């Protein structure tokens with residue numbers, strides 16, 4: 562197969578616009594199709610860590626990202642009456658030079674805006690079919706007229722449409738991590754000040770945090786379950802009903818959070834799931850970010866994998882004249898980094914929502930000791946190492962502008 566000159570990207574969140582930047586840098590023309598009518602604002606706080614910070618620095622975005630960080634100052638575990646039992650300055654959890662927390666919508670805006678000068682965006686549309694032959698990937702859309710591209714990249718998230726069309730059903734590729742999470746914006750009836758408060762009962766997490774970057778507070782409801790319950794496929798109203806059945810009378814702010822949930826406009830609910838695939842590419846179609854290798858929110862590394870993946874994929878497409886070789890090199894370079902970052906997710910839930918009272922007490926002990934030992938050891942140490950476990954290639958490739 563010949564060199565790639567035109568790419569269609571499905572999804573305009575983090576992976577999609579980051580890839581658009583790097584494809585343009587390598588002289589490749591890019592079209593992005595996004596099912597939402599426009600870039601989605603707001604959303605929860607996410608982190609960019611380690612090598613992803615070096616990538617956004619090379620994109621020239623670091624000053625704007627630093628100017629929009631959430632400025633969260635501390636984290637505390639509370640009891641059912643809201644009394645802070647144990648707390649930490651967030652600087653103890655992460656190194657401020659190698660970890661930046663930002664609202665997802667702010668990051669999407671920073672990545673997306675400059676790309677509109679050269680990338681073609683098709684909002685409110687979706688791919689309905691992909692046929693491949695030696696001439697290219699022939700794509701049909703729900704709305705736009707059919708077109709042919711040299712390559713199609715699925716950057717359309719955990720429940721990727723592109724992956725479904727080309728690789729088949731999600732279930733065999735999904736690794737359920739035994740938990741559900743919901744997050745949504747509510748009024749700040751607690752009076753938080755750049756603070757996250759978390760309340761645990763065995764296997765359950767109720768949380769609230771507030772950043773000056775957004776109106777109101779974000780509420781979090783999380784729970785362990787032994788096996789998938791299928792609730793991720795229910796309607797939002799049915800999911801709200803499910804959360805009510807689990808969290809009513811659970812203590813602390815649970816009931817007020819449930820009441821406020823009913824009128825929240827950005828309700829999010831999903832299973833905590835990873836995507837694990839033997840191959841991310843098939844012919845002229847490849848996957849990027851959560852679509853191909855979602856590590857789950859518990860790893861805290863999904864956005865960083867998306868950004869580093871975008872840089873690496875575009876670079877290999879710029880370096881190789883043959884698309885098959887480029888995609889093979891992308892997979893070879895990314896796979897060890899993905900593996901190590903997916904592997905850290907299991908300890909995330911043990912930290913956030915221990916399953917037993919003993920587990921909650923042990924976790925709190927670790928937190929109390931943290932100021933003395935300057936680290937939360939088990940999880941944050943692994944996370945820091947995983948986020949740096951990638952060699953960013955500095956050698957220029959011929960296609961670079």
Ligand SMILES: Cc1cc2nc3c(=O)[nH]c(=O)nc-3n(C[C@H](O)[C@H](O)[C@H](O)COP(=O)(O)OP(=O)(O)OC[C@H]3O[C@@H](n4cnc5c(N)ncnc54)[C@H](O)[C@@H]3O)c2cc1C
Pocket residue numbers: 571572573574575576577594595596597605606607608609665686687688716717718719720721722723742744849850851852857858860861862863864865867
């Ligand atoms: C509660 C929560 C907390 C998280 N915390 C962190 C964190 O601390 N750190 C971190 O790094 N990551 C975190 N993540 C994960 C992070 O949000 C994802 O890993 C990251 O957004 C992946 O980016 P992406 O661009 O690959 O996919 P997504 O952000 O999921 O974007 C997919 C895009 O594709 C679009 N799309 C979907 N279907 C179609 C279709 N059919 N056609 C066209 N477009 C489509 C969607 O509208 C969306 O714009 C968290 C996630 C959640 C849910």
